[in-house]
Structures are given as structure tokens and as C-alpha cells.
Amino acid sequence: MNKQIIRSDELDEQYTLVHHSSGLDILMWKKEDFSTVEAYFGTRYGSINNCFKTDDTDGFISVPDGIAHYIEHKLFESDDNSSVFELYAETGAAANAFTSTDITAYYFSCTDNYEKSLEILLDFVRSPYFTKENVEKEQGIIAQEIKMGDDSPTRKCFKNLLKALYVKHPISIDVAGTVESIAKITPEIMYKCYDAFYDLHNMVLAIAGNIDEQKVLEICDKTLKASPDKHLESFFPQEPREVAKKTIVETGTVGIPVFSIGFKADACEGREYLKRSVIAGMLLEQLIGQTSPLYNRMLEDGLINSTLGTYMYTGSVKYFCCMIEGESADPQKVCELVYEEIGRLIKEGIDAERFEIDKRVRYGEKVSSINDVKACAEAMLYYRLDSKKLTLFDDLDIIASLTVQECNSMISELFDIQRSSLSIVTNKQ
Amino acid sequence: MPISYQRKTVGEGIALTEITDKKFKSNYICISFVSPVDAVNAPLNTLVTEILACANAKLPTLVDVSKHLGYLYGASLATRSRRVGDMQENGLSVEYICDDFTINKEVISDKAVDVLLDCLFDPLLENGLFCEKYVSMRKKELEDNILAELNDKFGYSNRKARETVYEGEPAAVSMLGTVENARSITSQQLMQRYSELKSSANIEVVMCGRNFDSVRAKIVDKLLTLDRVSIPPVTYRSLSPLKQTTAYKHETQDVNQCKMIMAFKSPYEDIYVAKVFAAILGGTPTSKLFSNVREKMSLCYYCSSVYADIKGTMIVSSGVAKENIKKAEQAVLEQIKAVKRGEFTEQELENAKIYLCTGFKSNNDSIYRMAEYYIVQNYRGTAYPPEKACDIFMGITRQQVIDCANTFGYDTFYVLEPETEVDSDE
Numbered sequence A: 001m002n003k004q005i006i007r008s009d010e011l012d013e014q015y016t017l018v019h020h021s022s023g024l025d026i027l028m029w030k031k032e033d034f035s036t037v038e039a040y041f042g043t044r045y046g047s048i049n050n051c052f053k054t055d056d057t058d059g060f061i062s063v064p065d066g067i068a069h070y071i072e073h074k075l076f077e078s079d080d081n082s083s084v085f086e087l088y089a090e091t092g093a094a095a096n097a098f099t100s101t102d103i104t105a106y107y108f109s110c111t112d113n114y115e116k117s118l119e120i121l122l123d124f125v126r127s128p129y130f131t132k133e134n135v136e137k138e139q140g141i142i143a144q145e146i147k148m149g150d151d152s153p154t155r156k157c158f159k160n161l162l163k164a165l166y167v168k169h170p171i172s173i174d175v176a177g178t179v180e181s182i183a184k185i186t187p188e189i190m191y192k193c194y195d196a197f198y199d200l201h202n203m204v205l206a207i208a209g210n211i212d213e214q215k216v217l218e219i220c221d222k223t224l225k226a227s228p229d230k231h232l233e234s235f236f237p238q239e240p241r242e243v244a245k246k247t248i249v250e251t252g253t254v255g256i257p258v259f260s261i262g263f264k265a266d267a268c269e270g271r272e273y274l275k276r277s278v279i280a281g282m283l284l285e286q287l288i289g290q291t292s293p294l295y296n297r298m299l300e301d302g303l304i305n306s307t308l309g310t311y312m313y314t315g316s317v318k319y320f321c322c323m324i325e326g327e328s329a330d331p332q333k334v335c336e337l338v339y340e341e342i343g344r345l346i347k348e349g350i351d352a353e354r355f356e357i358d359k360r361v362r363y364g365e366k367v368s369s370i371n372d373v374k375a376c377a378e379a380m381l382y383y384r385l386d387s388k389k390l391t392l393f394d395d396l397d398i399i400a401s402l403t404v405q406e407c408n409s410m411i412s413e414l415f416d417i418q419r420s421s422l423s424i425v426t427n428k429q
Numbered sequence B: 001m002p003i004s005y006q007r008k009t010v011g012e013g014i015a016l017t018e019i020t021d022k023k024f025k026s027n028y029i030c031i032s033f034v035s036p037v038d039a040v041n042a043p044l045n046t047l048v049t050e051i052l053a054c055a056n057a058k059l060p061t062l063v064d065v066s067k068h069l070g071y072l073y074g075a076s077l078a079t080r081s082r083r084v085g086d087m088q089e090n091g092l093s094v095e096y097i098c099d100d101f102t103i104n105k106e107v108i109s110d111k112a113v114d115v116l117l118d119c120l121f122d123p124l125l126e127n128g129l130f131c132e133k134y135v136s137m138r139k140k141e142l143e144d145n146i147l148a149e150l151n152d153k154f155g156y157s158n159r160k161a162r163e164t165v166y167e168g169e170p171a172a173v174s175m176l177g178t179v180e181n182a183r184s185i186t187s188q189q190l191m192q193r194y195s196e197l198k199s200s201a202n203i204e205v206v207m208c209g210r211n212f213d214s215v216r217a218k219i220v221d222k223l224l225t226l227d228r229v230s231i232p233p234v235t236y237r238s239l240s241p242l243k244q245t246t247a248y249k250h251e252t253q254d255v256n257q258c259k260m261i262m263a264f265k266s267p268y269e270d271i272y273v274a275k276v277f278a279a280i281l282g283g284t285p286t287s288k289l290f291s292n293v294r295e296k297m298s299l300c301y302y303c304s305s306v307y308a309d310i311k312g313t314m315i316v317s318s319g320v321a322k323e324n325i326k327k328a329e330q331a332v333l334e335q336i337k338a339v340k341r342g343e344f345t346e347q348e349l350e351n352a353k354i355y356l357c358t359g360f361k362s363n364n365d366s367i368y369r370m371a372e373y374y375i376v377q378n379y380r381g382t383a384y385p386p387e388k389a390c391d392i393f394m395g396i397t398r399q400q401v402i403d404c405a406n407t408f409g410y411d412t413f414y415v416l417e418p419e420t421e422v423d424s425d426e
Helices: A067-074 A084-091 A114-125 A132-150 A153-165 A187-197 A213-223 A270-288 A293-300 A331-348 A352-369 A373-386 A394-401 A404-408 B041-052 B062-071 B109-121 B132-151 B153-165 B179-184 B187-200 B216-224 B271-282 B288-296 B322-340 B346-365 B367-379 B386-394 B398-405
Strands: A002-008 A013-019 A025-030 A037-043 A051-053 A094-099 A104-110 A203-209 A247-252 A258-265 A309-315 A319-327 A420-427 B004-011 B014-020 B026-036 B076-084 B087-097 B202-209 B247-253 B258-265 B300-308 B313-320 B409-418
Touching: A013 A373, A025 A213, A025 A373, A037 A114, A037 A373, A051 A187, A067 A094, A067 A104, A067 A132, A067 A187, A084 A094, A084 A114, A084 B346, A094 A114, A094 B346, A104 A114, A104 A373, A104 B346, A114 A203, A114 A213, A132 A153, A132 A187, A132 B300, A132 B313, A153 A247, A153 A258, A153 A319, A153 A420, A203 A373, A258 A331, A270 A293, A270 A309, A270 A319, A270 A331, A270 A352, A270 A394, A270 A404, A293 A331, A293 B062, A293 B132, A319 B132, A331 A420, A352 A394, A352 A404, A352 B062, A352 B087, B004 B216, B004 B367, B014 B216, B014 B367, B026 B041, B026 B076, B026 B109, B026 B187, B026 B367, B041 B076, B041 B087, B041 B132, B041 B179, B041 B187, B062 B076, B062 B109, B076 B109, B087 B109, B109 B216, B132 B153, B132 B179, B132 B187, B153 B247, B153 B258, B153 B313, B153 B409, B202 B216, B202 B367, B258 B322, B271 B288, B271 B300, B271 B313, B271 B322, B271 B346, B271 B386, B271 B398, B288 B300, B288 B313, B288 B322, B300 B322, B313 B322, B322 B398, B322 B409, B346 B367, B346 B386, B346 B398
Parallel strands: A025 A203, A247 A420, B014 B202, B247 B409
Antiparallel strands: A002 A013, A013 A025, A037 A104, A037 A203, A094 A104, A258 A319, A258 A420, A309 A319, B004 B014, B026 B087, B026 B202, B076 B087, B258 B313, B258 B409, B300 B313
């Protein structure tokens, strides 16, 4: 067992990373004086992992879309027909799970008896029970979940944007799959996927709160058996540089059209990935953040409203996009103005005063982000699942040393208009 | 517990609640005007607070405000407009990192509080009225928000259901109003409303975080400069009367999944017992609605209940396929009847109580949740710490829950459903 303390002197905070003998990476953040304990047990497995191989498979195998999410639902059932929630009910923990494009995680939050809740978490995620009956029974519920997602214009707009940006990459596949794809899911395929992706070498446990680290490790020792690394490998098709579609428009019942503009960039990893993420965030602020001339001009002209937001949609090694989304009566015009502003930034460079202000904003965000236990547990999980080469505090140095010149040099690459798409959901005419 | 809680009256109709805990790295301060909901003033109140957040006499543009907040390590200024039963709260809040955690312990707390106070009480005026540029901008945004209500099917169905559940009561009034009304609002009306809020609304100041020693006096001094009339205390709890017969409302839209909302009302006094009832019924993943209506019967993706103590109303919400609406309604009613008959185990009762306690105690760990927790305590006229509320929960008996459940009557059924017909087996 290998133990490492990850510390930030600036923030006066630290957490511990243990490479457990079972193959699992365990992250622990002791937060004294806090009442809650939050724990996440996650795997590098999401909707994009639909083609993979391990030592146990005969080469690469393809599986139906939506299966990672399906497994997430079914792991809450056990062989005695009881629900995991009944076990948690006795400890008082609130438990749930989520599946994204590249992560599935199971978590609980509690204020008492975290040890018992942790045992439940480690046990049920390691005890799959898939039968023909219980798999079929779930189809109706998941079909309802898919339909519910389809009723959100914002979600529809985002999904369409990914389809427009990516030609081959499975990132454009909906996390829950489709009603048709989930109908093809069987217990046998689920076990194959489970065995591949729920290998402890592919998983992380992140726990934060007023915990006793030694106790956490004892529970892991007791519950988790050492397992051989199955050398899991996912296959992703080579994604072309260009986008699939420049514009995608869908109609729905909306009071005001919603839009998303995305910029596809090359994926990267390690410190370069983190640095690129910081730069992308700062460039989005320069381009259309609340202190930008473009944002304020469009707001005053009534072209946008304050729902406008920006974010990065990224996965280490796998994908990297910068996104702008909001509501507007004229999304095409918004997109034109964004493209114009990119041209101006490439020509004139970013605003140095606002750049310095933004560095302070990012430092403040970091302090605020570790203000509660849930955020700490989540951050440890995401960082570790995303990249084994990064720690939660690495971006503080990057922010401190970043220069205007470095940001300027990345504008063309991160905001390449040729590699961008616009998605709109508008009202039926 | 290291938490310190204090609440005191600092002026005519002005109360200050201060909650501090050294474990936090940031501070949160919220100043709200509390006034009765009415259809005329609700959109005006919303608009006034949005305009106040744009600029002030010292920072005369939105860009100036945003840059200044950015310089203060990304301090955030937010508007707060929400309904609390038949009352509404409108105000601004600021959140900033504590001076102990800025680079070289730079002092920013007083500057962050200045932004809040200047925006609220020293607005940017032109000829005695709010700056026209920001009035137009926020009016347009109000219009957008009214139109965009359709975009969020959850929010939309909840708002539409509320209109029927609380028909004829202030709680049914829209906080945004209509597009026509938004367009017709004048700068004079806004200024008049702003003056009224400052002079005659109750003012609630809530501070939650690490330390407020350096800013408390500044806030109180500013509030004491306001010209205040005599203001009666607010009574938040205003029970909604049960309809004589259940109201049924069906609405169609281009949706894939039906949103079914059912309301049940009761004059039962003890809100903690009612919360346990709602938790047993549909407030937890082992509740009757989740384990029976969703899991065993597979009738819906979600099905849960929540008790709004201010109005004495329990709302059951679910996402259902159109062909299952009738079955789902009957299934929900059957689960309620089961609780009324006492068909729940000691374990179910215990689980619901423990689940509620976990939620209450976890409020201790976030400045927002802790602030919100004590704001709600204030609505109830109590100041119980979460631990005291948990003691109350744990003392509740099975018979209390049965008695409470039997006081609830079925008031409203609302469904937002697809326009197309579906095959039905009924």
C-alpha cells in the first residue's frame, strides 16, 4: 500500500491518496468540525465506452448504447430482492448514483455512522445481480427517464450540439441511450461490461468529512479483495478535425429559443490538459464573460439575457470543447457576433487588466470550492478519474504563472471557427 | 457545536440574523425586503431588485460592478426573489472569501459589503429615477423570463398546478406577471415601489460564515439611515383551505412525459409530524411511493412527496407515461390510505425520521444551507438548531403520524400531458 499526502500551503488544506492493495485508488480528505461525510465510489466508465477489450474478451467487443447507465440502475438491486436503499435507510445516509459520458459513480451523504454506510457502498457496487426479469423490468423506468430528458429544450440543444461537433466520437451518444438501444441490453452483456469496467484498477473511492483515515482503510481492507489488472482498453474511432454539421436546428415548445455554440479542440492530457482548461476558461471570460464588451453590448441590445453561460466540456485524452449557451430570439446573430469577437481577439489580443482580475476570480473560486465536504469529495473523484497525473491543487500554480501571451497564443486553437457548431431549439412555426 | 447563532431587532421592522462558524472560508450576507404577495407589486419587486444589481452611484455600469466583484476574488452579488407562502422576499446577497484566505490576507470584506449596500441603498439614478438603460434591459429580461417559463417543463407544470392549488390566494400569483404587464411598467412605478420597500417592507438581514466583526456595524448603521414607518411583524404561516371537491386540471403541450402533480391539504398544527408523514409517504428512496409506485409497479420515473408547512399543503409529483396517469393517481391515493390506516412498520417510521435528521444536520456544513435553514426557522417563529429539530423528529410516535395523515384531504389533481392520443387499456 502506497500513501501520498497532497497538500496546498496557500489553502492550508490536504488530502491523502492511497494505492490500495486491491488495485483501488483511495482519496481521503479529513475535514474536522464538519458534520457530514460524503463518499463517492466511481469508475472510469460512461456512455462513450461502448467498444472495449480486456484480458477476458476475445478482442474488442461492441455493446448497446446506454448500458453504463443501465448497470448503474441495476446495481441497486440485490439477489435477495431487497434494495440497497433499505440498507442505507438504517444508517440514515442519503444515497444515489450518476452516469456521465465517461464516469459512473455511486455516493452517499451521512451525518452519523459513516463506517457502516461505507461498507454498504463498497459491498453493493461489488455485488452485481442481473437477471432477465430485473433487467426487463427496468426498461420502462429508463424509457421514462429518456423521455423526461427529451422534454428539456436545453438538454436537447446540448445533445444536438455534440452531434453537430463530433463525426465519429461516441461522446454524441446520449448517456441513457435510446428506447431502441436499451431494448437490446441483456444480463449477459451487462456482466461483460461490469467485469471490464468495475475492475478495481479502473476505480476510485473519494471520501471527505470528519473521518478517521485508518478506519476507512480498515473497511477497505476488509471489504475489497485484491484483483488482477485485466488491462482494460476502450476503443474510440479516430475523430476528424472538422465538425459533422455547422448548424443544427430542432423545433419544440419553447417560449424563447435556446442555443448552444461549441468549439471543438484537440484532446490532450496531464499538465497540458489542465493548463489548456484554465486558459480556455479565461478566454471564454474574455470572449463573452460578464465583464466582456460583447456580453454587455448584447445584453443591452436585448439579444441575450443573463441566462447566458459558458463552460468547458472536457475529458483528459478523450475530448475538449468550449461551450456557450443561452436564450435568444436570434441565436444566429449571437453566433455571428461571437465569431466576430474571436476575430478581434485574435487580432488585438486579450484585455490585460481583465486577465489579471480573472486570475483573482479563479483563486477565489478555488477557495470557495473547498468550502464544503461534498465539493471536496466530488473534486477528488473527478480529478483522479480524469487523470492519474493531476492533483486537485495543480491549477493554483498554473493560474499564478499564466501570462497574457500564453492565452493569446491559444485563441486560434481553442476557438477555431471552422471547428465550431451552432445548435438551436426553436418554437414550431 | 462551534456554531454561534444570534437574532435581534436592529431597527423598525429590521431583523438581523448572524450565524458564524470558524470552519468556513467564505461569508454570505443577504438583505431582503419582505412584503405580502400581490399581482401588481410582485413583478415590480422582482424588477426593482434586478435593476439594483446592475449598478450603483459609485460603480455606474454593470461592467464596473462585475469587474469590481472580480477584483474581490470573484465575490458574487446575486438577486433573491422568491415567494414564501403568501409573502415574498426580494433582495440582494453577496458572497466573498474571508480575508484570512486572500493572497497575503488582503482585506476585502468591507469592500464586498460596500457593493451590497451601495447597490441596495445608493442606486444609480438619472433625474430621480433608475437609469433608463438598465430599466429597459431588465424589463426585456423579465419578458424573456416570462416567455421562457415554457422551456422548463418541471417549473412550468409546478407553476400551473400552483394556480389551481392556491386559487384565489396570494400564493397563486405569478412573481413575473404577464408580458403585457412587463412592457407597461414605468420607471416612475419602479421608483415608487423601491421607496415603499425601503420604508414599509420588513427587512431581513442574514449573515452566515466565518466572521462578521468588521462589517456588522457598517450594515446596521446603513439600515438605520432609512426612513421607516411603523411595521407589523410578518406572519408567514397561512394555511390554504381544502377545496370541497377535488379540482381536476388537464393541460396539453408538446411533451413526451406527463408531469402529474397532486395536492393534499391539512390544518394539522405540528409541522414536524407532517414532515415525517410526507417522508414515509414519498420523501425517501424507501418511501411508499418510491418503493411501490415506482419500483414495484414501474408506473413512473420519479414519484415523491414534499410538505410545504407555510401553506399546510403536501405536494406529490411524478413523471408518468400518458397511458398510466389514472393508474398512477389511484396508486398514490392507495399509498396515502395505507398510511392513514397505519400500514407502515416501525422500521419505516424510524427510517423516515433518521433520513430527515441526516438532512437537517447536514445543513451545518454549508453557509447557504445554514443560512437557509435559519431563515426557514424564522418563518416558523422558532430558532431550533438542527440538533433540536432532530430531537423533535425522533420523539414522534406512530399514532401522531396516523392522526396527522388522517387530517389530509385531496385538494387538486393537475397533469401536463402530450397533445397526441395514446392507446389506453382503461
